[in-house]
Amino acid sequence: MVDKNRRNFFKTSALLGTVALGASSTAKAAPENILSDDRKGVLVDTTHCIGCRSCEWACQTAHDLPADNIHDYHDREVFKEFRRPSNDSYTVVNEFENPNNELLPINVKYQCMHCDRPACVSACIVGAFTKKEDGSVVWNTDMCIGCRYCMVACPFQVPTFDYHKAIQPDIHKCDFCYTRTQEGKLPACVEICPVEALVYGPRTEIIRVARHRIKRTPKKYIDHIYGEDEVGGTSWVYLSGVDFQTLKFPKHGTNTAPGVSESIQHGLFAYFVPPIALYAWLGGIMWVSKRKNAKQVKEEKI
Amino acid sequence: MEHEIPQQVKHKFFTPGVIVLVIIALNGIIFIAGRFLYGLGAVTNLDQQYPWGIWIGVDVAAGVALAAGGFISAAIGHILHKDAYHSIVRPALLTAMLGYTFVAFGVFIDIGRWYYIWHPLVMWNPNSALFEVGICVIIYLNVLYIEFLPIVAERFIGKLNMKGIFRFLNKPLDKLLRVLDSGLSKTMFVFIIAGVVLSSLHQSSLGTLMIIAGDKMHPLWQTPILPLLFLISAVAVGLPMVIFESLMAARSFKLKPEFSLLSRLGNYVGPILGVYLSFKIGDMVIRESFVNLVPMDLPAIMFLIEMIVGVVIPMIIFLTPLTSKSVSWLFWASSMVIFGVLLNRINNFVIAYNAPYAVEAYIPSYGEISVTLGAASLLILLYRFFVINFPVISLPAPSGVHNSNK
Numbered sequence: 001m002v003d004k005n006r007r008n009f010f011k012t013s014a015l016l017g018t019v020a021l022g023a024s025s026t027a028k029a030a031p032e033n034i035l036s037d038d039r040k041g042v043l044v045d046t047t048h049c050i051g052c053r054s055c056e057w058a059c060q061t062a063h064d065l066p067a068d069n070i071h072d073y074h075d076r077e078v079f080k081e082f083r084r085p086s087n088d089s090y091t092v093v094n095e096f097e098n099p100n101n102e103l104l105p106i107n108v109k110y111q112c113m114h115c116d117r118p119a120c121v122s123a124c125i126v127g128a129f130t131k132k133e134d135g136s137v138v139w140n141t142d143m144c145i146g147c148r149y150c151m152v153a154c155p156f157q158v159p160t161f162d163y164h165k166a167i168q169p170d171i172h173k174c175d176f177c178y179t180r181t182q183e184g185k186l187p188a189c190v191e192i193c194p195v196e197a198l199v200y201g202p203r204t205e206i207i208r209v210a211r212h213r214i215k216r217t218p219k220k221y222i223d224h225i226y227g228e229d230e231v232g233g234t235s236w237v238y239l240s241g242v243d244f245q246t247l248k249f250p251k252h253g254t255n256t257a258p259g260v261s262e263s264i265q266h267g268l269f270a271y272f273v274p275p276i277a278l279y280a281w282l283g284g285i286m287w288v289s290k291r292k293n294a295k296q297v298k299e300e301k302i
Numbered sequence: 303m304e305h306e307i308p309q310q311v312k313h314k315f316f317t318p319g320v321i322v323l324v325i326i327a328l329n330g331i332i333f334i335a336g337r338f339l340y341g342l343g344a345v346t347n348l349d350q351q352y353p354w355g356i357w358i359g360v361d362v363a364a365g366v367a368l369a370a371g372g373f374i375s376a377a378i379g380h381i382l383h384k385d386a387y388h389s390i391v392r393p394a395l396l397t398a399m400l401g402y403t404f405v406a407f408g409v410f411i412d413i414g415r416w417y418y419i420w421h422p423l424v425m426w427n428p429n430s431a432l433f434e435v436g437i438c439v440i441i442y443l444n445v446l447y448i449e450f451l452p453i454v455a456e457r458f459i460g461k462l463n464m465k466g467i468f469r470f471l472n473k474p475l476d477k478l479l480r481v482l483d484s485g486l487s488k489t490m491f492v493f494i495i496a497g498v499v500l501s502s503l504h505q506s507s508l509g510t511l512m513i514i515a516g517d518k519m520h521p522l523w524q525t526p527i528l529p530l531l532f533l534i535s536a537v538a539v540g541l542p543m544v545i546f547e548s549l550m551a552a553r554s555f556k557l558k559p560e561f562s563l564l565s566r567l568g569n570y571v572g573p574i575l576g577v578y579l580s581f582k583i584g585d586m587v588i589r590e591s592f593v594n595l596v597p598m599d600l601p602a603i604m605f606l607i608e609m610i611v612g613v614v615i616p617m618i619i620f621l622t623p624l625t626s627k628s629v630s631w632l633f634w635a636s637s638m639v640i641f642g643v644l645l646n647r648i649n650n651f652v653i654a655y656n657a658p659y660a661v662e663a664y665i666p667s668y669g670e671i672s673v674t675l676g677a678a679s680l681l682i683l684l685y686r687f688f689v690i691n692f693p694v695i696s697l698p699a700p701s702g703v704h705n706s707n708k
Contacts (some may be wrong), residue, residue, distance in 0.1 A: 001589050030429045084659050086350060123514050126437055127427035128472035145421050146414020148353035149432045153514040157658050160350045161414060163343030168416040252517070260526050262429050263515040267427070267505065268529070275499055282381055282495045 004018030035116055039135030040181070041203035041235040042190060043210050044109055046247065047220055051076065051095055053106035055189035055198070059111075062177060062188035082248070085110055087160040090174040093188060096247055106240070107198070108247050109189070112137065112158045112174035113227060114235035115257065122258030123153035128171075135203060136176030137234040144171055155231050155257045156250060176235070187296035188253045203235060212240055232256035308392050308453075308693040313555045315690060323679040330676010333669040335640050337411055337606030345669035349655035352664035359651035360674050361408030364644045365401055366439070366508055367424065367536045371547070372398020373501035375379050380494045389560065389696035390567070396685060396694050397547060399446040404681050406443055409436075411673070431510035438504035445497045448486065457482035467556065505536040506540035512650055520654040521591045522605045526651075531581060536573040539643040541567045542616075549633050551695060554686075560696075561629055568632055571639065573619035579613055604645070604653050612642015 015095055053073040060067035081094035086092075091111040097106050097268035118137045121129040128143035129150065139150075139159075145171055150159045162169035185191070190200040197204055207228055214221045226244045227237035230252040238244070245251055268274055337345040339389045348355050375394035379387050410416050459479050462472045486493075509532030512519050525531070545564045552559040586592045595602045619635040652664070667675075689695050 028632055031427055058501045083351065119514055123432065124427055125430050125432040126421045126425035143421060143425050144415065145418040148433065151353035155516055157351065161353065163348060164341045165340040166339055169341065258514055258518055261510055264510050264513065264526065264529060265429060265431055265434065275503060278502060279495055279499045282498055286381045286491060286495065293383045
């Protein structure tokens with residue numbers, strides 16, 4: 001059995017190598033992940049926001065989610081509880097006490113930040129997330145398997161899941177009104193905002209606007225544009241008069257979320273060289289140890 | 303040494319213990335039905351803050367690690383060609399085959415759209431660690447089935463004797479088994495090496511999984527060397543699993559434990575645990591993550607239990623001559639390593655995951671625990687079924703029976 005195997009060994013190894021090479025050449029590229037220079041962004045100026053929650057209503061309506069009457073949204077009772085975007089509301093406004101002026105609470109709108117280097121796009125097992133040319137990060141329902149790895153990966157804990165649907169549960173998150181902006185319209189929340197707390201435009205422009213506002217009224221703002229550099233930059237950026245951690249923004253460095261993970265992943269699989277090398281090495285050990293063993297058996301017989 | 307060959311264990315299937323396992327399994331099946339009828343939220347305590355629970359931490363992550371005995375024993379038995387250890391290869395292969403089948407099943411019930419489980423085969427994202435784990439596990443599962451085929455062939459060639467309407471199948475099936483068996487005996491080494499390569503890849507990539515969670519993961523566990531730590535711990539738990547199972551099977555079937563063989567295997571465990579410990583401590587010193595032990599909160603306590611009970615104590619026991627003297631030291635030291643790796647996977651995937659906006663902590667529901675325990679019971683029952691019905695465990699050859707293995 002041993003001797004017969006040796007010739008087969010090389011034949012089959014060669015075959016396996018060909019198969020592996022074939023597989024690597026047909027491998028599709030990673031999901032679409034465009035970082036266009038013209039990508040859009042939104043500046044959220046939390047010092048402008050009055051907490052009318054019209055943006056919430058507009059978002060519900062634009063995404064065919066239960067919306068009810070817009071007047072119900074002006075009820076400020078909801079602010080008693082801290083809320084997060086969920087599977088039936090992609091944006092929420094919260095209220096915080098203002099340490100500088102207790103008569104003027106701070107309202108903060110949350111939604112997907114649309115990262116420049118999105119963790120969800122990198123993590124998704126089937127590549128159901130894509131970063132589009134206009135800066136939006138969108139999710140494809142036809143591909144998703146519902147594994148929820150995007151929720152594990154997201155540095156802002158944004159994607160949400162239909163836990164109570166047995167069939168075709170979806171991942172939900174703000175899509176930057178991708179269909180609306182493709183038609184030339186503004187994102188629904190930006191369009192409805194009555195106090196221009198939301199400014200839509202090319203990301204480079206809105207960063208310029210943000211920096212200008214800080215420079216013009218340095219007493220009003222802290223000198224930090226949240227999202228300019230956090231996790232490698234986000235399409236949505238924020239201005240605030242108080243520290244961002246008091247507004248419950250996660251403290252992030254400038255490293256991109258998928259950076260370390262992707263370099264490990266690509267290191268382990270660089271052109272399939274490490275796995276094939278390991279295969280060859282183990283094959284070599286097996287061949288040598290088999291020969292040694294066969295010799296031993298022969299000697300024992302003598 | 304006595305001449306031993308793999309053969310079916312002559313023992314009845316049902317015992318009081320087995321009936322308890324059947325009840326636990328049925329309890330789990332009820333909740334699995336609930337999950338498929340009413341969705342994940344009906345059975346689990348998962349929410350928008352905690353997307354992964356014990357089904358991923360235990361059934362999938364720990365399941366993969368504890369099935370590592372399969373590739374470790376294949377490497378020792380077939381690649382290093384240590385003939386003395388051949389008797390551990392089949393039981394370990396069976397555990398790996400059943401273990402990975404249940405890992406796949408765990409994934410199947412945990413993903414929201416179970417009917418799209420095939421999507422990763424045609425929709426590729428090479429940037430995703432989860433994609434790599436998924437693909438490797440799928441291929442490895444098939445490799446394990448192929449590696450097990452010769453055992454099925456050995457059991458049934460020339461012995462197929464189905465009655466009634468299936469009678470006409472006896473001959474073609476026998477022929478098929480013979481063709482497969484002779485084909486595989488020439489090519490098996492391809493699958494054996496592939497199994498070891500695939501295992502090394504996905505055992506380590508399982509460690510890459512949580513890296514992307516960044517600072518959402520507790521610094522006592524989050525480190526860029528997680529893939530290396532996962533691989534070493536999988537290698538470390540492989541032999542203790544083999545020892546543990548062998549001793550459990552010996553006890554359950556009232557066989558003589560293969561003590562001298564198992565204690566020789568145990569000699570490898572101490573040094574591997576030492577390597578693991580030095581990497582872990584080195585990493586903690588370099589990144590100064592040990593400061594997180596100071597608050598003595600839940601993560602710190604879980605971390606200390608994992609390291610002391612799961613790594614340090616069994617390492618000391620395995621390195622002292624105690625284990626080569628007594629079955630119970632060997633058993634307890636192995637059990638501790640298994641417990642340590644199980645806890646490590648739970649810690650990495652559940653305890654270390656720090657949901658930034660969680661209102662209350664995740665505690666697994668009764669349904670989740672039932673499903674996890676049910677799956678484990680079902681696995682043990684299947685293992686028992688296989689060793690009773692297939693030549694897996696090596697026993698002294700009865701006189702007059704020739705070795706059909708060669």
